[in-house]
Structure formats: C-alpha cells, structure tokens
Amino acid sequence: MPKPVLMRQMPQIAHVDVNCFYASAERAFDPSLEGRPLIVLSNNDGCAVTRSPEAKALGIRTGDPWFKLAPRAKEWGLVARSSNYELYGDISARVMELLGRHSAWLEVYSIDEAFLGVKGRPEELLALGRTMKAEVRRNVGVPVCVGIAPTKTLAKLCNKWAKNNASFGGVCHWEAVPAPVKESLLERLPVDEVWGIAGRLTRRLNALGIFTVLDLVRADPVVIRDKFSVVVMRTVLELRGIPCIPMEEERLGRDQLIFSRSFSTPVTTVDGMRQVLSIYGQQASARLAKHGLQAKVLTAFAATSPFRQHEQAYPSVCLSLPMPTADPLLLTKATHALLPHIRNGLKYAKAGLMLTDLRPTGNQSPLEPFENRHEERGIGPLLEDVSRRFGHGSIGLGHGGIKGGVDWSMKRGMQSPRYTTHWDELPLVKAA
Incomplete structure (x- = not known):
C-alpha cells in the first residue's frame, strides 16, 4: 500500500496593526473617549497626527493645525490630546510581547505594527488571527x-482590507478570499495603496497606464525593473505571492539615531542652546545604551523657523568621535561644538543630534591608551537608572542638570496621565 503524501505547509506572514494607535492608546484608559471624535496632536500641540474614525468623519485631515480646529472643537464634540510618548511606548511593548507568544518569528516593524511568521491550514490561520485580535483587545x-498572506506586501494589503471592509471582521487571510473577490478588491484599490508606492513613483506608474493594484500585479516584472528599479520589481513579485522581502527578527542594527525636538518657546542665547544640547546629548546616550549601541559620528544642528524670512539660520557640525561611545560626558561635550555657530538674539525653533556609524557595544575593545574612563565607571547607566526610578529631570550632568528656567521644552497642555509607567499617575478604579 503506498504511503500517503504529506503536503508541506508553506510559511505565511501575519501583519498585525493597531487601529489609530495613539487614539486607541488614549481610549484604553479613558472609556469616556469611546465613540467621540478624538485627535492626538504632534509636538508642541501643533497639528493632528492621529484621528479616530469619528474625527475622520468630520473631515479632519492628518496635518490639520490645532489652532484652526480649536474654535470648532466644542461644536463638534472634538477631544484633543497632547502626544504621550511614554504611554504609547509602553502600550506598544505590551502588544508586541503578547504577539510574540504566538510565534517565535516576530519582527517589530514600527510602534504600532509587526510581522509574524506563521504556519497552518487556512482555517487554522484565520482562527489564529482572530485569537490574536481578541487577546490584544482583552489584555x-x-x-x-490582522492580514495573513504568503508575502509581506500582500499581508499589509490584507490588513488594509480587514480594516476597511466589515465583512472580514478585522482578520483577512489571502488564501481564504475567493479569486473573483481578490480581483475585485485589487481593481478598486489605487496603486498608491501598495506598501512602498507613493508620491512621484505613483505618477510615473500612472504615466505607464498603471492606476490600480491589479494593473501593477499584471505588469511585466522585467519591464518594471528596467523602467524603475529592482525594489519595485520585488513589489510586483510580492503581489503575485512570491516572497522577496525577508523577515527581520531584529531591527536594532539601524544606520542612524536621530534625536530632534521643536521648542515651544524659541531659544535665543548661546547659554540656552548649551543647556538644550547638554540635555539632548544625555538623552541620546540613554537611547543608545537602551539598544546596546555606540556611535562613532555625531552631527549637531539647530534651525530658526522657516517662516521668519529675514532671520534664518541652519548651523550644523559633524564630528568623528575618538572612539565608538554611548558615554553621556563625551556625547555632551561633542554637542557643544555647535555653540560657536549659534548667534545670540536669533530665535532658534529647533535643535537636534544625529548619531551615525552605530556599532554594538563591546564589539571592539579599544587599546588601553584610548579607553574611556567615564564608561568604565558606568556613569551613563547610573544616570539612566536614577532617571528611571525618580523621573526625567531628576539628575543630569553639567548644564543638562540645571533646574528651573527650561521654558523651551515641548508644550503638551492636553497630555493624559502616563498610566502605566508612573506610580503617581496610575488610574484609580472606584467600586460602585
């Protein structure tokens, strides 16, 4: 009797995305926001960066300035919240940890989305998607x-369908969708709905008669490669179900780290900028230490408002550090190289640091004459530990530790409590 042939289950990719992430994180601890139009504002309460479905229904667009929306907020019942990055970061970590229980192959793609490697029959994968959706909501x-497909590009497309088509119930598996329905959905979607297709590339595709996702699926990959690039050809192949973009289990090997903020009140003096750069240098050090990285090149920059036509300045300096480091003393001292380029009296609206040539900590030990005694003493980890226990601003080095008078920090006049990371801001529950 011949042995039964076992069909090999091909791996699939699940794309999980939090709906309107910032707004959803706000609602998680404030049920009174459910069903109400809600927006989350950018730095300094500038403009809308996240809109709830109710806010979208009012015609509010991403990037609409708050000062234009505020006069009609009461009339619309519109609620605005300042960005609360600590809360969002912690909510994101909880979501990712929960998703990681369902796959040993997890790629955190951004603060609100992740790819997972999954296996199973179509009905099993649909059940898994519904389980993940229910568990994240409940916990x-x-x-x-959730979108599930053979490729990343298709998985993101399935997620989009799941989000915008109630018939999917929030979970869409590519192989469970009938062929005629697939074709209809692809034909209705404009080509710029595809992951990685936007802007000028869309216009160039339109010029070739490619207006919908279905048009792109039917395009000749070789012609697309010759007229555009290998990257766009891979997108076409991915849309045909051929995996071309691999899973990355770790995305910390980044090329650069940028730490930049706009000021709520302009900085107009060299001393003021010295304090800004000192604080940013120490915060950038903490960010590097958190990811186990060191930097070899530091760029510091500042800028006046682009709307002040008669007094614009964009000074910057780029330094090669003596050795790869995450030490707050060395980074802070390096940022001060920008100070000779700062002019007293000019109204600087923004400053920042960019760290490049990043390397894993301890990847290469320096020769003894070049060892950094500050890193040996663990000053950076000590500062981070104190800040974590007693809050940001509780300790700092030099001008970065000056208390009082810091009126340039980001304006967040409508920020909700940091419910999950600060004891004195924990939510209170009262029994009836």
Missing part, C-alpha cells in the same frame, strides 16, 4: 486588524 485594551 491590552486596543483594537488590531
């Missing part, structure tokens, strides 16, 4: 949608 309190 973290935020809604997600």
